[in-house]
Amino acid sequence: MLKQRPFLIEALTAIGLIAAPFVLPHLGFAPNTVNRILVWGLFGLGFDILFGFTGLLSFGQSAFYGTGGFVAAYLLTRAGFGNVLGALLIGMIAAAATGYLIGLIALRRTGIYFAMITVAIAEVFFFVEFNPLSDFTGGENGLPGVPTPSFNLGFTSIHFTNGWSLYQFIALCYFVGVVIALRVVRSPVGAVLSAIRDNPLRATAVGHNIHGYKLTAFVIAAAYAGFAGGLLGVLQAFMPPDAFTFDTSGQLVMQTAIGGRGTLFGPLVGATVWLFLQDFLQSALGLGAAWKLVLGVVFVLLVCFLRGGIIGGLADLYRLVLGKRKQADAEMEQDAADTEARLQPPPAPMQAKEVEHPAYSGPILKATGLTKRYGGLVANSDIDFSVNRGELRGIIGPNGAGKSTFFKMLTCEIAPSSGQIVFESRDITGLKVTEVCQLGLTKSYQVNQLFTGLTVRENLTIAALAELRGKFRLDLFRTLGGVKGLTEQVAHTLALVNLTRRADTPVSELAYGEKRRLEIGLALATSPRLLLLDEPLAGMSPRERLETVKLLKSIARGRTMIIIDHDMDSLFELVERVTVLQEGRVLVSGTPEEIKANAAVQEAYLGGVHGEIAA
Numbered sequence: 269m270l271k272q273r274p275f276l277i278e279a280l281t282a283i284g285l286i287a288a289p290f291v292l293p294h295l296g297f298a299p300n301t302v303n304r305i306l307v308w309g310l311f312g313l314g315f316d317i318l319f320g321f322t323g324l325l326s327f328g329q330s331a332f333y334g335t336g337g338f339v340a341a342y343l344l345t346r347a348g349f350g351n352v353l354g355a356l357l358i359g360m361i362a363a364a365a366t367g368y369l370i371g372l373i374a375l376r377r378t379g380i381y382f383a384m385i386t387v388a389i390a391e392v393f394f395f396v397e398f399n400p401l402s403d404f405t406g407g408e409n410g411l412p413g414v415p416t417p418s419f420n421l422g423f424t425s426i427h428f429t430n431g432w433s434l435y436q437f438i439a440l441c442y443f444v445g446v447v448i449a450l451r452v453v454r455s456p457v458g459a460v461l462s463a464i465r466d467n468p469l470r471a472t473a474v475g476h477n478i479h480g481y482k483l484t485a486f487v488i489a490a491a492y493a494g495f496a497g498g499l500l501g502v503l504q505a506f507m508p509p510d511a512f513t514f515d516t517s518g519q520l521v522m523q524t525a526i527g528g529r530g531t532l533f534g535p536l537v538g539a540t541v542w543l544f545l546q547d548f549l550q551s552a553l554g555l556g557a558a559w560k561l562v563l564g565v566v567f568v569l570l571v572c573f574l575r576g577g578i579i580g581g582l583a584d585l586y587r588l589v590l591g592k593r594k595q596a597d598a599e600m601e602q603d604a605a606d607t608e609a610r611l612q613p614p615p616a617p618m619q620a621k622e623v624e625h626p627a628y629s630g631p632i633l634k635a636t637g638l639t640k641r642y643g644g645l646v647a648n649s650d651i652d653f654s655v656n657r658g659e660l661r662g663i664i665g666p667n668g669a670g671k672s673t674f675f676k677m678l679t680c681e682i683a684p685s686s687g688q689i690v691f692e693s694r695d696i697t698g699l700k701v702t703e704v705c706q707l708g709l710t711k712s713y714q715v716n717q718l719f720t721g722l723t724v725r726e727n728l729t730i731a732a733l734a735e736l737r738g739k740f741r742l743d744l745f746r747t748l749g750g751v752k753g754l755t756e757q758v759a760h761t762l763a764l765v766n767l768t769r770r771a772d773t774p775v776s777e778l779a780y781g782e783k784r785r786l787e788i789g790l791a792l793a794t795s796p797r798l799l800l801l802d803e804p805l806a807g808m809s810p811r812e813r814l815e816t817v818k819l820l821k822s823i824a825r826g827r828t829m830i831i832i833d834h835d836m837d838s839l840f841e842l843v844e845r846v847t848v849l850q851e852g853r854v855l856v857s858g859t860p861e862e863i864k865a866n867a868a869v870q871e872a873y874l875g876g877v878h879g880e881i882a883a
């Protein structure tokens with residue numbers, strides 16, 4: 269997520285754009301080159317939202333660049349439409365609508381399959397432009413005669429003709445593009461997009477409709493591409509047929525990688541390097557077509573040594589310098605805080621927030637005849653299970669007994685082969701994990717599923733947003749600060765999992781025990797009415813276990829929880845009743861004392877890897 273520094277980036281962008289015509293000519297940039305860079309930069313703003321922020325690598329952006337460009341150029345050259353800005357906006361809408369339809373298909377797949385679908389789609393568009401639609405697009409001749417914009421203000425009119433004059437119009441468009449893109453990435457939608465990039469599985473599990481958000485990013489990228497395509501026609505007074513080629517898409521991807529993805533300005537920086545090298549190597553050094561060889565080497569070097577691109581490299585350098593200073597400041601602050609803490613009386617223990625329960629009768633959760641088959645293997649067989657509101661239930665069983673499979677079915681992460689799950693009197697069998705989380709039932713994972721590129725606070729923000737905004741909401745122009753109750757909910761969860769002091773630490777810098785606590789925090793931040801914890805103590809040192817058990821006791825107050833764990837001493841200390849699974853079936857349920865004394869349970873464990881249950 270981009271840091272919320274209101275208007276700083278906008279102001280710096282405006283200053284840069286105003287200063288460019290005075291500075292860049294001295295560095296050897298012709299106005300036409302600067303204009304082309306800005307068009308690529310604008311094209312890349314949308315692409316970076318899709319690729320850098322959402323993690324969707326598309327090789328098909330030329331389809332939308334060409335669509336917007338040719339619609340605008342057709343209107344201006346063949347349809348007698350005189351308003352250049354209006355034509356650009358219509359081209360943008362046409363590209364966005366095309367993006368919506370293509371996104372519905374392409375986003376059905378992820379990773380390499382998604383990328384390959386976008387390549388195929390771009391090729392289809394290229395063919396269509398050259399063949400069936402050549403009457404509209406001019407085929408291989410393109411559309412010549414695209415006019416430049418002029419505005420009649422009543423008392424005077426402004427014409428943006430070419431060179432630095434046209435720069436003013438393109439720079440204004442780029443600036444508006446930056447302002448909108450910044451609003452989007454700083455909005456709750458932008459936060460969810462980063463979560464999808466980092467861990468789509470968890471983004472879904474905490475209650476976000478990630479398909480809707482991915483489609484939103486796809487449409488935004490297509491809209492930017494369409495507007496930039498139109499600007500290309502205006503800049504060149506000609507809409508070139510190669511706007512649709514795969515080369516255009518590939519160049520955009522490479523420029524974004526060179527400049528730095530997930531920065532918004534990466535594509536602009538990448539385009540600057542690309543076009544400068546092109547001009548310099550071709551004209552000044554007379555390398556002709558061989559300039560691409562040099563560019564290829566530059567690209568490989570950058571990708572190998574600066575994985576975050578030029579901006580990423582500069583940011584790392586800045587963080588390195590700032591980090592050292594911050595560390596010194598933090599140590600001083602810590603010393604002061606420790607001194608103050610020694611002088612203060614001990615604080616009252618943090619109380620768990622009471623979760624409000626709606627009125628309904630019967631158990632909060634009831635599973636009947638739950639069975640899961642994987643081919644010939646029966647992971648869960650005919651399980652009947654119910655939990656009352658306010659109850660703390662433990663589930664134990666040897667490795668492979670089917671405990672995690674059972675949790676996955678309860679949270680609808682996987683569908684049962686047969687059986688029924690009723691949560692708060694509602695049949696949730698067959699619902700999606702997102703919907704079930706929205707209803708108030710979620711789990712923490714056996715293996716951490718965190719948003720690894722974000723800080724602790726940002727992680728919890730993602731989870732809290734799902735509860736506060738619902739599974740899908742297009743509040744693209746709202747700030748995170750504008751989401752009512754978000755700050756409080758995140759602060760409360762931070763305190764519950766004892767991570768307040770680590771709130772702004774990136775996940776990658778957390779100790780293992782802290783990551784496990786954050787894993788629980790992600791589930792807690794969705795304010796579940798039934799919380800399932802899958803092996804919360806797994807992999808912890810004895811000291812971390814003691815601390816986490818204490819923490820779980822405080823979290824458990826006023827909640828309904830089901831906990832799976834192999835650490836039976838700790839589990840028996842926490843829960844009121846225990847259900848034992850063996851070979852996918854319920855062996856027995858009872859109080860911890862009853863379970864400890866049960867001969868069948870002893871037998872199950874003596875036959876397994878865990879040895880005898882502690883008496």
Ligand SMILES: Nc1ncnc2c1ncn2[C@@H]1O[C@H](COP(=O)(O)OP(=O)(O)OP(=O)(O)O)[C@@H](O)[C@H]1O
Nearest residue numbers: 642645646647665666667668669670671672673674
């Ligand atoms: N996706 C899957 N495909 C095929 N078999 C699976 C799948 N997931 C789980 N199983 C099998 O189902 C059985 C139960 O697995 P499960 O992970 O639920 O057990 P568990 O009790 O949680 O084990 P552990 O304590 O080791 O986590 C195992 O035999 C496992 O190999």
